Amino acid sequence: MAIARALALRPKLIVCDEPVSALDLSTQARVLDLFLEIQRETEVSYLFISHDLDVVRHVSHDVTVLYRGEIVETGSAEQVTRHPEHPYTQRLVLASPVPDPERQAERRRARRALLDGTVPPDQVDRVADVA
Numbered sequence: 563m564a565i566a567r568a569l570a571l572r573p574k575l576i577v578c579d580e581p582v583s584a585l586d587l588s589t590q591a592r593v594l595d596l597f598l599e600i601q602r603e604t605e606v607s608y609l610f611i612s613h614d615l616d617v618v619r620h621v622s623h624d625v626t627v628l629y630r631g632e633i634v635e636t637g638s639a640e641q642v643t644r645h646p647e648h649p650y651t652q653r654l655v656l657a658s659p660v661p662d663p664e665r666q667a668e669r670r671r672a673r674r675a676l677l678d679g680t681v682p683p684d685q686v687d688r689v690a691d692v693a
Contacts, residue, residue: 565596569604579611594620615651616658619643627651 568576582590598621612618618625618639625642627635629650635642646652656672
């Protein structure tokens with residue numbers, strides 16, 4: 563319903579603040595696909611705010627990551643979410659849920675290692691590959 567109200571005045575930009583965060587993964591996917599369909603049909607732009615970088619990658623062309631009010635990473639959605647450079651971005655990527663329990667457990671271990679500071683600098687790319 564909120565999407566319909568937002569589109570009623572045919573805006574050029576819609577700000578979406580955590581629009582799917584309370585939804586289960588399959589419902590999230592359907593809503594995100596709806597966002598993309600609406601964008602193709604209306605040419606509306608979205609400012610999409612989310613802590614879930616998998617969601618962001620699905621709907622965004624470009625991504626900017628803020629940490630404590632400062633920009634710490636920016637680039638194409640593919641680059642930022644597949645090869646995160648900043649430790650906060652890496653933690654965000656690893657925090658995104660995945661349906662595979664084994665992969666989710668591996669992500670949790672990698673995220674914990676990042677938080678503990680036990681990942682050596684030369685292994686950060688390997689941790690990012692877990693995502």
